[in-house]
Amino acid sequence: MLHDPNRIYIFDTTLRDGEQVPGSQLTTPEKIIIAEQLQSLGVDIIEAGFPISSPGDFQSVVELSKAIREPIICALTRANKGDIDSAVAALKHAARPRIHTGIGSSDMHIQYKFNSTREKILERAVEAVKYAKQFVEDIEFYAEDAGRADNVYLAQMIEAVIAAGATVVNIPDTNGYCLPETYGAKIRFLKENVKNIDQAVISVHCHNDLGLATANSIAGLQNGAGQIECTINGIGERAGNTSLEEVVMILNTHKGLGYHDKININTKKLYPLSGMVSRMMRMPVQANKAIVGRNAFAHSSGIHQDGVLKHRETYEIMNPEDVGIDQSEIILTARSGRHALKHHLERLGYSMERIDLDQTYQRFLTLADEKKEIKDDDLLQLMGEDIESS
Numbered sequence: 001m002l003h004d005p006n007r008i009y010i011f012d013t014t015l016r017d018g019e020q021v022p023g024s025q026l027t028t029p030e031k032i033i034i035a036e037q038l039q040s041l042g043v044d045i046i047e048a049g050f051p052i053s054s055p056g057d058f059q060s061v062v063e064l065s066k067a068i069r070e071p072i073i074c075a076l077t078r079a080n081k082g083d084i085d086s087a088v089a090a091l092k093h094a095a096r097p098r099i100h101t102g103i104g105s106s107d108m109h110i111q112y113k114f115n116s117t118r119e120k121i122l123e124r125a126v127e128a129v130k131y132a133k134q135f136v137e138d139i140e141f142y143a144e145d146a147g148r149a150d151n152v153y154l155a156q157m158i159e160a161v162i163a164a165g166a167t168v169v170n171i172p173d174t175n176g177y178c179l180p181e182t183y184g185a186k187i188r189f190l191k192e193n194v195k196n197i198d199q200a201v202i203s204v205h206c207h208n209d210l211g212l213a214t215a216n217s218i219a220g221l222q223n224g225a226g227q228i229e230c231t232i233n234g235i236g237e238r239a240g241n242t243s244l245e246e247v248v249m250i251l252n253t254h255k256g257l258g259y260h261d262k263i264n265i266n267t268k269k270l271y272p273l274s275g276m277v278s279r280m281m282r283m284p285v286q287a288n289k290a291i292v293g294r295n296a297f298a299h300s301s302g303i304h305q306d307g308v309l310k311h312r313e314t315y316e317i318m319n320p321e322d323v324g325i326d327q328s329e330i331i332l333t334a335r336s337g338r339h340a341l342k343h344h345l346e347r348l349g350y351s352m353e354r355i356d357l358d359q360t361y362q363r364f365l366t367l368a369d370e371k372k373e374i375k376d377d378d379l380l381q382l383m384g385e386d387i388e389s390s
């Protein structure tokens with residue numbers, strides 16, 4: 001893969017790491033529907049699955065490779081020939097195939113998972129990359145649990161796999177352990193100490209066990225990474241992966257970081273795709289989820305509502321339309337003020353000249369204490385309309 005240093009590549013793993021969530025497995029046709037939407041969203045790489053893991057996953061990678069022609073289609077393997085052979089076969093029809101192979105890099109993994117030594121694991125890593133390279137040009141190597149690995153050993157491993165042919169080197173914080181500062185410093189260390197690092201793209205792959213996946217990914221970018229691995233709605237094992245919509249909107253909102261024109265994402269598709277993934281994977285999106293949650297653009301306290309009605313940007317740092325949401329919402333509750341009530345009454349066609357706002361507001365508060373949230377029907381009733389007959 002010829003990489004462009006002026007691009008930040010968006011690598012979506014909703015269909016692989018995201019799909020590892022218990023109870024959220026997808027059929028092949030469902031995966032194709034999501035992949036088509038990821039393609040039109042503009043992601044650069046779609047990780048389609050882990051072909052050796054099951055016949056169904058193998059078939060999904062085959063079908064996705066046939067159906068999706070623009071993004072790179074990537075298949076995951078462990079560092080062994082059987083896994084790699086299976087991925088090569090599954091990717092046979094891909095226009096732009098990538099193999100994602102790798103092995104544990106922390107002493108915890110080397111000792112307890114593999115009962116091995118640093119030297120032997122490094123050899124296996126190099127062998128896997130060399131083997132995969134015979135079949136596919138674009139090879140991404142993952143150093144699992146790099147977040148807890150010794151940086152000097154990690155640098156040796158990364159240098160060796162690049163020399164063996166890796167085009168992308170993935171530095172996963174597999175257990176979501178790192179702080180943004182330490183993760184950023186790790187990427188910087190590799191950038192400064194791996195001699196051949198410019199021959200590969202550094203990829204960040206962060207998990208959210210401490211709620212830091214997005215912050216860590218951004219820290220990685222700021223320290224030299226060129227690819228972000230993420231999932232729609234941040235779904236994934238345990239507390240999930242870095243959320244695609246969060247990183248994309250951070251880069252677009254903070255233009256001063258200088259990354260917004262290095263990505264190619266049609267942000268208006270974020271909200272519809274979030275809903276589609278949530279429904280198909282039977283994973284509700286939490287109401288306060290950044291960017292795509294039900295309340296992400298809903299204002300309910302009187303002070304905020306008054307501010308937004310005077311000038312949207314007093315309490316909104318993004319335009320809801322930019323992420324595919326028609327408009328922000330002013331929710332009427334017992335915390336709302338007169339300004340919000342007036343706004344909704346006018347929206348429903350009432351002329352404020354004929355209404356005693358103070359009096360209506362007192363009646364509204366009594367009803368809102370009772371009903372928690374006041375909808376249009378409640379307002380019409382409050383104003384004395386018989387909604388049944390209208």
Ligand code: KIV
Nearest residue numbers: 017142144145172174
């Ligand atoms: O979290 C992780 O380390 C992974 C690798 C398999 C890339 O998902």
Ligand code: ZN
Nearest residue numbers: 017172174205
């Ligand atoms: Zn992962």
